[in-house]
Amino acid sequence: MEDKRILYVSSEVVPYLAENEVSLQSYEMPKMINDLGGQIRIFMPRYGNINERRHQLHEVIRLSGMNLVVNDMDMPLIIKVASIPKERIQVYFIDNDEYFKRKATFSDEEGVLYPDNDERAIFFAKGVVETVKKLNWVPDVIHVHGWMASLLPVYLKHYYKDEGIFAETKIITSVYEHGFEGELDPNLLDKVLFDAIEKEAVEVIGKPNYENLMKLSVLHSDAVVSGSEVLSPTLTKFIESSNKPFLPFGTKESMKEKYPLFIKNQVL
Numbered sequence: 713m714e715d716k717r718i719l720y721v722s723s724e725v726v727p728y729l730a731e732n733e734v735s736l737q738s739y740e741m742p743k744m745i746n747d748l749g750g751q752i753r754i755f756m757p758r759y760g761n762i763n764e765r766r767h768q769l770h771e772v773i774r775l776s777g778m779n780l781v782v783n784d785m786d787m788p789l790i791i792k793v794a795s796i797p798k799e800r801i802q803v804y805f806i807d808n809d810e811y812f813k814r815k816a817t818f819s820d821e822e823g824v825l826y827p828d829n830d831e832r833a834i835f836f837a838k839g840v841v842e843t844v845k846k847l848n849w850v851p852d853v854i855h856v857h858g859w860m861a862s863l864l865p866v867y868l869k870h871y872y873k874d875e876g877i878f879a880e881t882k883i884i885t886s887v888y889e890h891g892f893e894g895e896l897d898p899n900l901l902d903k904v905l906f907d908a909i910e911k912e913a914v915e916v917i918g919k920p921n922y923e924n925l926m927k928l929s930v931l932h933s934d935a936v937v938s939g940s941e942v943l944s945p946t947l948t949k950f951i952e953s954s955n956k957p958f959l960p961f962g963t964k965e966s967m968k969e970k971y972p973l974f975i976k977n978q979v980l
Contacts, residue, residue: 713972714749716980718742719851721755721840723858725803727796728762729817733888734858737939739796741855744968745975746801753849755840757832757860758792758805760815769794769805775846780838782831783903787811789839806839818860818892825892829860830900830920834907837863841872850877853975855884857939859891862925863904865932870909882979885933887947889940891922923947930954935979937971 722738729735742752758769775791790807806812811832819825826832841864844851856864865883872878897903900920905911916927927950930936935957943951951958957978962970 713745713976715751716745716853716975717751717753717849717851718745718975719753719755719840719844719849719854721854721856721861721864723756723860724817725754725756728756728767728794728803729759733890733939734886737886738857740964741967741971742801743799744971746799748972752801753844753847753851754796754801754803755843756803756805757817757836758790758807758812759817760813761817762805764792767794772804775804775843778842778846780835780842782834782838783906787835789835789842791839791843804843806836806843808835808839811835825894825896827897830896830903833860833863833896834867834903836860837867838871840864841868841875841878845875845877848877851881853882853884853979855886855937856929856933857886858888859922859925862929865929866904866909866914867907869932870913871907882935883933884935884937884975884979885926885929886937886939887926887930887943887951889943891926894921896920896925930956935959935974937974 720738720742724735726735726739742754746752769792772791772793778789779786780789787808792805792807794803868878901918904914916924926947930951936951937959938961941961959974
């Protein structure tokens with residue numbers, strides 16, 4: 713894996729948010745590749761409950777200042793960066809006051825999903841790609857974790873299909889058992905279609921629940937990893953029918969060997 717460039721795009725990452733399957737694997741997998749000499753970058757949203765002072769986030773002026781269009785609205789992009797202590801891994805934070813200032817991740821104090829989570833996901837996907845372009849850092853592999861990052865594969869394969877720098881980039885999606893209850897805004901499909909993405913490519917999110925977002929991500933990825941020991945029968949069947957290279961769930965220790973070999977032998 714030496715000198716391979718792998719970009720991790722995740723909804724949640726330890727140590728910036730609480731430990732769960734997504735946040736832990738979004739830390740452990742980059743560390744595995746980093747320890748093998750790979751070049752790593754991690755991107756995540758800058759939620760308002762991330763302590764910027766404690767984690768030493770600072771704005772990168774040369775990367776900030778761009779406007780991204782989400783559902784015909786101009787939304788300013790702010791980029792912040794920090795380093796995971798002792799690991800020498802840089803983490804880039806996609807920020808916008810309208811979408812990410814509130815002091816929680818996906819839902820309010822009552823556990824109700826934020827009504828603009830769909831637009832936050834679109835903004836996050838576009839923000840990652842635009843920032844990577846500005847960095848001029850071409851990843852060999854992009855590994856997606858968590859539903860907030862699930863729109864990235866379809867945007868890369870369609871909205872950014874003419875961007876030459878991603879022509880050789882492979883996409884992996886990790887699928888997890890737990891996502892969110894209920895559905896995102898029912899207009900998500902229309903908001904994605906506004907970006908001139910063909911309806912056939914995204915019609916699965918006509919009903920924007922967690923499983924359908926995962927199906928969309930898998931459809932537009934080159935390989936799939938199971939992030940949970942047990943996935944729902946419908947997701948399992950969908951992944952199997954996709955015929956994409958698949959890495960089953962494994963313990964942290966077993967994945968140290970299996971995961972790099974999977975990338976080397978089945979993805980690249």
